[in-house]
Amino acid sequence: MTKWVLVECLSGTFGRVIAVGTAPKSFVPLRNILRNPRSLADAEFAITEAITTCAPVARISGDGRRSIVAEPLLITPQRAHAVRLWVGPVDEPVAERDPMGAWYLNLSTNRSVRSVELLDLYGVAPEDRAAEMAIAGSFSRLVTNRDESDALAKLVNSAPGTEHQGVWAIRRDDNALRAGHFACRISAEVTASGRKERLFRGITHDIGAATSVPAAPPPTILEYQLLEASAAPGEYRGIVNLRSLRLIRWIGEPMPDVAWAELPGEPRPEVHPDDVATMRTMGTELAHKRTEGTLRVRRLDGGWQPVHLRVALMALDQSTTAALFVATKLA
Known part of the structure; x- marks a missing residue:
């Protein structure tokens, strides 16, 4: 049976294959999957058209033997992050489509943007469908795998051209656990107003129930079990x-x-202006020791909440660090 082929175009042009059916592929050339020269030529033409027009393409090959379907996965503004490709005999029914959706993290503005299809994959109720939120919110449904430190290091470094692939479990809003294969790439882009930004553009593909996909992580990996167990009320x-x-x-x-979370109607996250100097001092101290201090952060009602922070340096890889904090509300 013919399977859908998922071809990324994260950089805005025809890219490489990231999945065949529900089997992830590590950015391989399409010619490695479609070895028939005529099928390959038909597919390349359809994919290019789908990327350019941001519209589905469906046609019959010149010899009348093959059906070619190319469906772009779009993100706002209208841009394809991938194309779902079908090349099969004309008398063969097109296979069912797996849930998948596009997203990007704007590393310059700290915004996460999700497509409608990704929200469908997450099972989000209509009243909760905010397409944009803070980057931190994009992790709220994900059960990360052993490669999380590597992924976070790439996010922190934000080097254009950096790629990442992985299989993480997705906890849908109905509490179902699904195995999500994601592929993403960082790019340097210029907005219409001339602003330079760095974006982590990606595709998430539901490849089955998390319990049936060996690569998917268990609901809570050991490191987080230890962290959560050591947290006081x-x-x-x-x-x-x-x-x-x-x-x-x-x-x-x-x-x-x-x-x-920076959801619609919520105040922008921020530290009280009078506490910014304390925050910067803590960041400087963290280079050579653990540190702690009290900051006021914005509340959802618009006021300020005093919070005591204990902060330690954590290594994401051999050359990249982040801050691990423990926060407690103060009266």
Whole structure:
């Protein structure tokens, strides 16, 4: 039976194969998958058209023997992150499509943008469908795997051309655990207004129930079990990017009533202006010792919440570090 082939175009042009059916592929050339020269030529033409027009393509090959279908996976503004490709006999029914969706992390503005298809994959209710939120919010449904440190190091370094692939479990809003294969690449881009930004563009592909995919992580990996077990009541833990001083992700439940997700109608996350100097001093001290201090952070009601922080340096790889913090609310 013919399978769908997923071809990325994360850099805006025809790219490489990242999946055949539900089997992930490590950015391999399409010619490695389609070895028939005529099928390959038909596929390349259809993929290029789908990328250019941001519209589905469906046609019959010149010899009348093959059906070619190319469906772009779009992200706002209208741009394809991947193309789902079908090349099969004309009398063969097209296979069912796996859930998948596009997303990007704007590393310059700390915004995460999700496509409608990705929200479908997550099982998000219509009333909760905010397409944009803080980058930290993009981790809220993910059960990360052993490669998390590598992925976070790439996020912190933000080097254009950097790629990452992995299989992480997705906890849908109905609590179903799905295995999600994701492939992403960092790019340097210029906005219409001339602003230079770095974006982590990606595709997430539901490849089956997490319990049936060996590569998917268990619901809680050992490192986080140890961190959560050592947390006292009222303590909240997270990881901060030391370069931007922005929250990368919470470990366990986020601190309630404070602004961090940047959802519509919520205040922008920030530290009280009078405490910025304390925050910078803590960041400097962290280079050679653990540190702690008290900062006021923005609450969801617009006020300021005093928070005591204990902070330690954590290694993401041999040359990249982040800050691991333990936060406690103060009266």
